[in-house]
Amino acid sequence: MHLSEIVHPNQLRGLTIPQLKQIAHQIRDKHLETVANSGGHLGPGLGVVELTLALYQTLDLDRDKVIWDVGHQAYPHKLITGRYKQFHTLRQKNGIAGYLNRKESSFDHFGAGHASTSISSALGMALARDLQGDNYKVVAIIGDGSLTGGMALEAINHAGHLPHTNLMVVLNDNDMSISQNVGALSRYLNKIRLSPPMQFFSENIEEQLKQLPFVDKGELGRLKGGMKRLAVSKVGAVFEELGFTYIGPIDGHNLEELISTFQEAHKHPGPVLVHVATVKGKGYAIAEKDQVGYHAQNPFNLATGKALSSKTPKAPSxxxxxxxxxxxxxxxxxxxxxxxxxxxxxxxxxxxxxxxxxxxxxxxxxxxxxxxxxxxxxxxxxxxxxxxxxxxxxxxxxxxxxxxxxxxxxxxxxxxxxxxxxxxxxxxxxxxxxxxxxxxxxxxxxxxxxxxxxxxxxxxxxxxxxxxxxxxYPRGNGYGAPLLEEGWEPLPIGKAELLRQGDDLLIVAYGSMVYPAVQVAEILSEHGIRASVVNARFAKPIDVELMVPLAKKIGRVVTLEEGCIAGGFGSGLMEALMDHQVAVPVTRIGVPDILVEHAAPNESMADLGLTSPQIAERVLKLFSKTPAVVG
The missing domain is CATH 3.40.50.970 (Thiamin diphosphate (ThDP)-binding fold, Pyr/PP domains)
Known part of the structure; x- marks a missing residue:
């Protein structure tokens, strides 16, 4: 079977280990090819290929639910849930999202862009399942870096308090967030990584104790539990004490071990934590060596790992x-x-x-x-x-x-x-x-x-x-403005900057929209409209000493911001003008009350009408109408 033939994850069930290894190889090839071409997250997905295949082979994905923490580790999940043919559109406008998205697939059970959310959401689903009298499996997959988020620990604390709620948590432990993990919990997991596997410890102990003639059934259970606690104190004591059955650590790239461990874990009642040790960037030597640098990449040469260079020199970011x-x-x-x-x-x-x-x-x-x-x-x-x-x-x-x-x-x-x-x-x-x-x-x-x-x-x-x-301040590169090496003077708090004077329109721009505002003024001047342009610098406090007289004198105001209009900078300026009894038409231009989907920034700006020509066209239409207060 080829990866392109998999349109439903249940097709993995019954495949042999050699067949799964072949699929794993194809996933990595497709993953690398796509990210090298268009950019995206690289290391996280490469590290969970075997984990994903093994876990999904033990589930019925028509019923069971898998909740991923931080969607960028779920690229293999996307490739085996019917999105292979669209995968080349990853993170592009109208293409496959770079994170999990409930609107994109019925297998994306919970949207995930920020970290530390999977255990809470999975526990909520498990509780809903029990209240509704159902019995499907719920699995949360969380990276070790996400355990530094307090929300994950809160969820573990709560889940451990519910011994009759069946929930599996898979800890994907690669010793990394984006950068190297920090903190005492990370050090503790590192110690666990060096400990021997524990997944079948209690069963092995039981078989050995049965051979002893002086041990009856009552003593057997007590000895078994005591021996397990003694061993787990070195391996998974924290999770066991919090109410979880701890299994691991296991090799996250050994399909046989993963499958048998997941099958065993499904049999345990209550909350179970399976600790899986993986390598971020697995299968691409360059990413394995530089796990921070290859967490995510812009388009790059797959053979060398080097970014595709731009011929145009860029200003510093x-x-x-x-x-x-x-x-x-x-x-x-x-x-x-x-x-x-x-x-x-x-x-x-x-x-x-x-x-x-x-x-x-x-x-x-x-x-x-x-x-x-x-x-x-x-x-x-x-x-x-x-x-x-x-x-x-x-x-x-x-x-x-x-x-x-x-x-x-x-x-x-x-x-x-x-x-x-x-x-x-x-x-x-x-x-x-x-x-x-x-x-x-x-x-x-x-x-x-x-x-x-x-x-x-x-x-x-x-x-x-x-x-x-x-x-x-925005993502990306600046404008190439001359930088000072030293001797920077602080700005007076709440003082704006008048960049251009005109008597027909006042344009007040905030932050990244100041340069576009100047361009808008230049376009408008070609149509006989002279605009003043103010670099607001401060959204709070607003420079009313400068802007109130200008607004009163000119009589028409446009605000520009790269953020939501509701409650944003333009709203703040309108409030300031009203507080000073200045009633003039104000048009706020920014991001409307919508979610901005994934696309290249210039594509999003165009879709939102925030390019300089689009803003100038909108202003020209305003001048063709009777002035009115516009929101």
Missing amino acids: YSKVFAETLIKIAEDDYRVVGITAAMATGTGLDKLQAKLPKQYFDVGIAEQHAVTMAAGMACEGMRPVVAIYSTFLQRAYDQIIHDVCIQNLPVFFCLDRAGIVGADGPTHQGMYDIAYLRCIPNMVLMAPKDEAELQRMLVTGINYTDGPIAMR
Whole structure:
């Protein structure tokens, strides 16, 4: 059987080990070919090929449910659930999603983009099954890195309290998140990896004890349990004490062992944890050697592993400018520390780690802890810089309010990947940070128009000690603005910048939309419309001293932002104008009340009407109509 013939995972049932190995080889070939061509996550999926095939052979996928944690490890799952022919469209507009998506397949039982969600959702399904009188199997697959997320531990704690709820948790242990795992739990799992397998320990003990003439049946059960507890204390004590039956660790690339272990695990009542040791990037030597670098890749040469180079030289990325500037500041001030939640390479803080390791902290996939730890450091006079993607900071919203803003602590939040992020889709779009942070008392919000202004805002945020402050910046490269090596001056809080003057229209843009705003003004000038352009710099506080008189004088306002319109920057400016009794037509342009699906960023911008020509066309239509307040 060829992989292309598999349209339903139940077709794996009954295949021989040689046939499964052949399918595994084909999955890796297709996986590598696709990601090399279009980019995507590489290492995670390569590491779970045998795990997926073995587990699915022991299930009836017409009834049983498998819940994956973080969808990027589920590429093999996609390839054997009817998506082989579409797999070349991975992460492309109108193509296969890079994560699990309930709308895409009936086998994607729970959407997963963020980590640490699988055990909670799987337990919910298992409880619903029991309440409805059904008996299908529920399996959660979670990576060891995801166990650093408190939600996973909360779910384990609850599941262990329900001894009559059948649930299997498969721990995919490859000793990695995106970067190297951190924390005591990771060290503990490493010890387990070096221990002998335990899956059939109690059964072997029983067979040996039966041969002893002085052991009756009552003593047999007691001795068996005691011996198992003695051994498990070295191997799976934490999980056993939390109420799980622990099995493992087992070789995650040995199909025979995996199948027999899963079959055995299905027989155990209550919650069961199967510990599977895998190699991230398995089957592609380059990815096995560099597991951090090949977690995900842009298009690359499959033979060499090298990225396909662009002929056009690019400006440095915002993340790179952020990291290099932070290092220079931190070198002169030991109080400045960088904090990341398992995203060292993505945020650029790996550079800080290499240069100033004592001023770098990776807390694992634990955004809530990162924020409250930063609050504690701020209490003691440190200058914590918390670098987290916009979409992931959502996970720490209560901590931002309760532990930082209510106490008015000087924590500096740096929100990478703010706005449209492209191929990762709705779970990763940074659409909501302006709205969800703007409403919190004591918070200051700012966004740079380019990478040079990011340098000044970084200094501004670190120097600001009156309370919390946040800076958002987009994914990708800057505009090539000249960078300063040193001597950055902080910006005055709440002060905007007038870039262009005109009497017909006021365009106020925030962050990544400032350069497009200037382009819009140039297009409009060709049609006889003279526009003033303001770089807002701050979404809170808004520079009412500059903008209220301009709005009153010009009489028509357009706001531009790369984020949700509802509660966003434009809403903030409208509120400020109303507070000052300035009633002028305001058109807010940004992301409407929709989920932005996966596509290239430029494709998403065009679909949303956020390119400069599209915005100019919309403004021209406004000028052809009677002025009215537009929302």
